Amino acid sequence: MHDAYRVIALPSEVAAYVRDSRKSPGYGHPAHREVAQGYGPCRHCLRTFHLGEEERILFTYDPFTGIEQVPLPGPVYVHAENCDRYPENGAYPNDLRPHAAVLNAYASGQRLIAQIHVDSGGQDAAVESLLQRPDVDYIEVRDREAGCYDFRIERAETARTLARKRSSNAENLLRCSSQ
Numbered sequence: 583m584h585d586a587y588r589v590i591a592l593p594s595e596v597a598a599y600v601r602d603s604r605k606s607p608g609y610g611h612p613a614h615r616e617v618a619q620g621y622g623p624c625r626h627c628l629r630t631f632h633l634g635e636e637e638r639i640l641f642t643y644d645p646f647t648g649i650e651q652v653p654l655p656g657p658v659y660v661h662a663e664n665c666d667r668y669p670e671n672g673a674y675p676n677d678l679r680p681h682a683a684v685l686n687a688y689a690s691g692q693r694l695i696a697q698i699h700v701d702s703g704g705q706d707a708a709v710e711s712l713l714q715r716p717d718v719d720y721i722e723v724r725d726r727e728a729g730c731y732d733f734r735i736e737r738a739e740t741a742r743t744l745a746r747k748r749s750s751n752a753e754n755l756l757r758c759s760s761q
């Protein structure tokens with residue numbers, strides 16, 4: 583258990599939509615299913631893939647959905663089969679600790695306030711130092727080599743506020759996709 587901050591994985595509605603429709607939510611591009619040739623991770627359970635064994639779906643996703651106005655879509659993966667969403671109180675995901683990442687700290691309004699490069703073992707101190715800054719509202723974690731979005735970190739108290747916005751926006755997103 584970990585209550586200092588929340589780890590926000592891909593919403594379960596979005597993972598379910600991609601698995602059922604094989605389309606990218608909000609964009610409509612075909613999603614691509616394949617046997618994993620890279621470690622991933624799955625943006626829903628935040629586990630790395632078993633190379634050459636597990637199947638994954640590649641699709642386009644905007645990680646700013648529900649919290650900011652300007653989209654910044656990019657490629658992400660989920661397990662092709664059902665998996666459990668990563669618990670928000672699970673702290674920094676263990677499967678991702680060995681991998682170099684970039685922590686982008688944003689203020690509301692999509693203003694990039696600070697950026698820290700982290701390697702194995704440095705994640706907790708980096709997250710803590712960013713969240714101590716009062717101007718930081720949330721952190722986006724990206725893979726440092728691929729550049730792709732992995733998950734978001736929010737303070738425990740702001741997670742509730744953002745969750746309300748997010749759920750209404752997820753409904754809008756899925757509505758757009760069905761058009």
Ligand SMILES: [Zn+2]
Pocket residue numbers: 624625626627628629660661664665666
């Ligand atoms: Zn998964």
